Amino acid sequence: MFLQQLVNGISVGGIYALIASGYALIYSLLGFSNWAHGEVAMLGAYVALLFTASLQLPFIAAAIIGIGGAAIISFLNERLAYRRIRENKAPTMFLMIAAMGLSIVFQNGSMLLFGAKFQKFPPIMPVSSISIGSVHVGVLDLLTLAVAAVALIVLEIVITKTKFGLGIRAIASNTATAGLLGINTNKMFALVFAIAGALAGMAGVLLGLKYNVYPTMGNIGLKAFIASVFGGLGSVRGAIVGAIVIGVTEVMVSGYLSSGLRDLITFALLIIILLIKPSGLMGVSVEEKA
Amino acid sequence: MTPVLEIKNVTKNFGGVRAIDDFSVKIEPGKIHGLIGPNGAGKTTIFNNITGILTPCNGTIIFDEKEITGKKPHEIAQYGIGRTFQNIRLFSNLSVLQNVILACSMDAQYNLIDAFIRSPRYRRMEKQISEKAMSLLESVGLDGNCDEIASKLPYGHQRKLEIARAIALNPKLILLDEPAAGMNADESAELVGFILEIKERHEFTVLMIEHHMDVVTNLCDYVTVLNFGKTIASGTPAEVKKNEHVIEAYLGGAEGC
Numbered sequence: 274m275f276l277q278q279l280v281n282g283i284s285v286g287g288i289y290a291l292i293a294s295g296y297a298l299i300y301s302l303l304g305f306s307n308w309a310h311g312e313v314a315m316l317g318a319y320v321a322l323l324f325t326a327s328l329q330l331p332f333i334a335a336a337i338i339g340i341g342g343a344a345i346i347s348f349l350n351e352r353l354a355y356r357r358i359r360e361n362k363a364p365t366m367f368l369m370i371a372a373m374g375l376s377i378v379f380q381n382g383s384m385l386l387f388g389a390k391f392q393k394f395p396p397i398m399p400v401s402s403i404s405i406g407s408v409h410v411g412v413l414d415l416l417t418l419a420v421a422a423v424a425l426i427v428l429e430i431v432i433t434k435t436k437f438g439l440g441i442r443a444i445a446s447n448t449a450t451a452g453l454l455g456i457n458t459n460k461m462f463a464l465v466f467a468i469a470g471a472l473a474g475m476a477g478v479l480l481g482l483k484y485n486v487y488p489t490m491g492n493i494g495l496k497a498f499i500a501s502v503f504g505g506l507g508s509v510r511g512a513i514v515g516a517i518v519i520g521v522t523e524v525m526v527s528g529y530l531s532s533g534l535r536d537l538i539t540f541a542l543l544i545i546i547l548l549i550k551p552s553g554l555m556g557v558s559v560e561e562k563a
Numbered sequence: 564m565t566p567v568l569e570i571k572n573v574t575k576n577f578g579g580v581r582a583i584d585d586f587s588v589k590i591e592p593g594k595i596h597g598l599i600g601p602n603g604a605g606k607t608t609i610f611n612n613i614t615g616i617l618t619p620c621n622g623t624i625i626f627d628e629k630e631i632t633g634k635k636p637h638e639i640a641q642y643g644i645g646r647t648f649q650n651i652r653l654f655s656n657l658s659v660l661q662n663v664i665l666a667c668s669m670d671a672q673y674n675l676i677d678a679f680i681r682s683p684r685y686r687r688m689e690k691q692i693s694e695k696a697m698s699l700l701e702s703v704g705l706d707g708n709c710d711e712i713a714s715k716l717p718y719g720h721q722r723k724l725e726i727a728r729a730i731a732l733n734p735k736l737i738l739l740d741e742p743a744a745g746m747n748a749d750e751s752a753e754l755v756g757f758i759l760e761i762k763e764r765h766e767f768t769v770l771m772i773e774h775h776m777d778v779v780t781n782l783c784d785y786v787t788v789l790n791f792g793k794t795i796a797s798g799t800p801a802e803v804k805k806n807e808h809v810i811e812a813y814l815g816g817a818e819g820c
Contacts, residue, residue: 436665439657439661439664439665440665442654442656442657443654443657443665445656446654446655446656446657447652447654449616449636449652450648450652450654451654451665452615452616452635452636452637452640453614453616453636453637453639453640453646454637454640454665454666454728454731454732455637455640455641455666455732456637456665457635457637458637459635
């Protein structure tokens with residue numbers, strides 16, 4: 274029972290981590306919380322659903338199209354909305370408000386377009402769980418875990434081992450100086466939004482598989498946001514750790530205590546962390562950002 | 564000789580304040596050109612216009628026979644203008660070596676796939692870049708500190724690292740914004756020797772803002788004096804020091820004496 278819950282928790286955490294790492298990346302570059310990020314995940318799920326349910330495409334193909342779609346939507350958010358605000362040298366608060374606006378537009382737009390009802394992916398697995406000894410583990414949970422782990426490891430390699438990643442870290446440290454050293458900052462922002470969008474799309478599809486697809490499923494972005502605050506805003510590794518801690522905590526609380534207490538405990542955990550270490554588990558102190 | 568950099572009638576307003584007023588200058592190749600003037604004279608604003616952080620309201624900037632007015636900062640960096648800042652701006656979360664490697668990264672001709680499969684091309688490029696970065700650090704005497712976090716270096720070393728990072732762009736022109744800021748007489752004397760030495764070795768032209776007159780006198784071939792965004796004098800350091808407009812700008816009016 275416990276192991277089963279643990280796998281389930283880590284897999285939920287993996288989904289949070291896919292969204293939270295995008296939050297963290299964008300926050301580290303632009304210093305604002307991209308509230309539309311959860312909706313990007315939701316739209317990715319809808320795109321995949323559209324292709325598999327209506328166009329009868331195999332699930333894998335539809336999932337890839339969904340992930341690509343989310344990447345494009347995220348890129349367009351930056352290209353059409355955020356870039357213009359940045360170039361007007363507006364305060365970052367404006368970016369956050371624009372993101373809230375986008376979030377509302379996406380939620381209500383998809384309600385109009387797809388309807389408010391819950392929709393399901395056609396079943397993709399012949400069996401729903403496998404047994405290892407006396408432990409029953411959901412196949413979907415294992416799949417989620419594997420996909421999230423691979424995606425996040427690739428992300429980590431890109432950030433730490435490539436010149437692109439070095440560029441991201443330089444822009445996070447000082448955008449203007451990075452530009453003066455020949456880094457095309459706008460191109461980097463566009464790429465980062467596309468990558469974050471792809472990860473969110475992945476989370477959306479996995480979430481849709483596990484539960485349902487519906488217009489307000491992007492609210493999961495709030496959990497991912499908590500995870501990234503918990504881990505330290507702007508730190509990708511912190512966001513991943515935070516997401517897994519929150520995923521496991523939630524599943525354990527719902528499993529052993531009561532699902533009604535789930536959010537209460539999550540938020541309490543957040544408050545405790547912020548009281549003990551205000552910059553989050555792995556965050557840099559706020560003064561360094563100034 | 565064609566100038567490396569030519570600024571023609573550049574004007575920059577901030578709201579109602581005219582920070583630069585019809586400013587023109589020609590920088591000859593291989594020279595060290597000083598830009599001096601009291602605080603608020605518009606010196607750093609000129610640097611910001613050259614490097615594309617700001618766009619002039621009027622006028623043109625020509626670098627290496629190409630017009631660069633209104634280009635993006637990264638494009639101007641790629642044309643070959645490097646710069647340092649009055650308040651040092653290193654990537655404080657990166658190591659000393661990474662700070663320099665980053666500025667070399669334009670030389671890197673590999674893509675993400677190369678990086679993933681660690682292709683021969685990737686390894687060759689990475690090796691080439693880190694060798695270049697190491698030799699630059701060596702030439703500024705920081706090769707022993709390459710793995711330290713940049714912000715942990717002592718102040719004087721941070722200055723040198725910032726200069727090394729600017730050189731990593733292979734610039735034809737380097738803009739130094741108060742390189743001797745916060746240094747005492749001994750340290751600024753050492754800085755003078757250091758700048759002359761690396762300039763010889765890497766063959767670039769320098770445009771520098773400086774307040775320490777001994778540094779200006781010892782380094783600059785030519786000086787332009789700015790006050791309220793206008794050129795009030797120009798010439799060799801010795802000529803400029805005798806100019807009465809300059810004395811007036813720095814020490815206030817001479818009435819009553």
